[in-house]
Amino acid sequence: MTKFKNQVLVCAGTGCRASQSENIVQNLIRSIDENGLEDEVQVVRTGCFGFCEKGPIVKMMPDNTFYVHVSPDDASELVSEHLVKGRKVDRLLYTDPETHKKITDSKHMGFYKKQIRIALRNCGFVNPEDIDEYIAHDGYQALGKILSEMTPEEVIDILKKSGLRGRGGGGFPTGLKWELTRKVEADQKYVVCNADEGDPGAFMDRSILEGDPHTVLEAMAINGYCTGASKGLIYIRAEYPLAIERLKIAIDQAREYGLLGENIFGTDFSFDIELRYGAGAFVCGEETALIHSMEGLRGEPTVKPPFPSKSGYKGKPTNVNNVETYANVPVIILKGADWFASIGTEKSKGTKVFALAGKVNNVGLIEVPMGTTLREVIFDIGGGIKGGKKFKAVQTGGPSGGCLTEKHLDIPIDYDNLIASGSMMGSGGMIVMDEDDCMVSVAKFYLDFTVEESCGKCAPCRIGNKRLYEILDTITQGKGTEEDLFKLRNLGNVIKDTSLCGLGQTSPNPVLSTMENFYDEYLAHVKDHKCPSGQCKALMQYIINADACVGCTLCARVCPVDAISGEKKMPHEIDQDVCIKCGACMEKCKFGAIFIQ
């Protein structure tokens, strides 16, 4: 079928292109022509291989030879040796860092792939609206297995041994959570799926629900069997219409097949699932607030204890888990606790899905084993920083998390390490920032979000965050003082210590962590009244370089507030008191005479 005998794949991802992969392509084509192979060999540009550190990368098909650090000068040798004589070019092969052996084909170098898809195993493979495809991919086998062959205690035991922890952010051991709900005696219990994903920039749960809804249904039924619940509820925000539609289709299909409903698999276990819609309030991701919202009450948290495992939905024992947590459960049951526990770090097992966004080349949904470093995530999988700029910080954990910097890049990602570094795992949003981002503005952005999303029940969160925001705003306006920095830290800590729920207890984190890691930048704002990244509008000055200005008067004519004055053919000047920093003058200047300070 294939027209060409060989194909040469050259990485044209941003990282490799920056190291001249396009010249490699051109040289390869020329060399192929010179050798008269143009009808046999095709050169194809590909997207990123996720191994940028070793780039530029060239892969030979069909024999899967993987060449690393290829330079344009290597092209002719690759053609004359590999393609003409069929001999591999040894010096360009990848060397296994452990065995120091050259790896000849990429089939034996699975390890170069930094990602393992467990929670996302079916996303992008199965048709989410067809239960048959899910079943063909081992779907509902785990549910069948536990109902026919295992006791609830045995299942909980597997989960405990697997080391699975809650993927919503807190990292509570899942097996233990199930056991707590199981132990409470009640006539009715509930299983809840928390699909109220609200962190800015996070879309892990939505992708799982849209790509593989049945896995969540199956895991909830497994949870029902273990905890003794017959009813499941998925709390999902109405802002996710496609996920809702696919869940509805999935629930209908599962009922039709008898995989939800009465006497599942011919046993006396009955379980059904309903959807509950949220209006998109961030605080409803907190489990007590979520439960109140489902009950039709205001989405406000209440003090724990009592924990939902004792008194949750309608006062009954309720087990709440996040979407991604559920997505791991069926695989763990089928593959075993040891298998799962073999992936990850000592205290954080398995993988974590991250929504990688911000100033990174390969924005995407990724799943990496716990223990992967931020450097691997950002520079290999993410393909580095956009536009070749310098990495500045990465924000994890959303509005509850913090900013990590250069010095944290080599820390293995897991629950405990991230907390020790002043951030947190969170649900998996990861926003990369470059040298152009002002950290005070970043902290202000997250605070703005928290102020908006605070439910208003407790004073520290309602009033404290508002005050924090105001102080930050003053600083970005250039009106802050050093005393403000002291206030920020003090108030931030008070809010953390005294707020009722997780939202308030973590909301000062973006401020505190940026102060910790970028104190100089805060100081520059309050002492020198300068924004080092040039982001804070109030602190910018448009200035005309008198040497470059020819006095064409164009800037004076476009200025909407008449802040620019000067004689014709003489250098002009901007009156800083009048200037509104709209940038129109700089845009129009044909001589590049206007710059920002």
Next chain:
Amino acid sequence: MGKVKSLSDLKKMREELQSKITLREKRGHPEEMVQVKVAMATCSIASGAKETMDYIVNELDNRAIDAVVTHTGCMGFCYAEPTIEVILPGEEPVIFGYVDTKKAQEIIEKYIQGGELVDGIIPVTYETIDDHNKE
């Protein structure tokens, strides 16, 4: 399909479904059809996946190519949406990124009909559970 009454029922069903031609498991049988999967999560749709899918369905039909076009969830390559996966009979699946209608036409003409790869392939950057177990 009727109700699933027991685990052995489900296992039997799995075997049957696995052998259905629409599934990846049976690739490698040259007598089968071309399969195209279009990633269709909210973000894919926002980048134009619906238009791409409609175009592919129509174009394959116009050219009388026997193919199955399905939609699927997020493939994870958000930077390159819309993304599609093409499985030619007997070949490994290939993922293409930035598939607008123009790119889709090129893929149909050159890859599906001509067996010739086109620029814009996205290498699979992750291991599946099965890959991982083999190590």
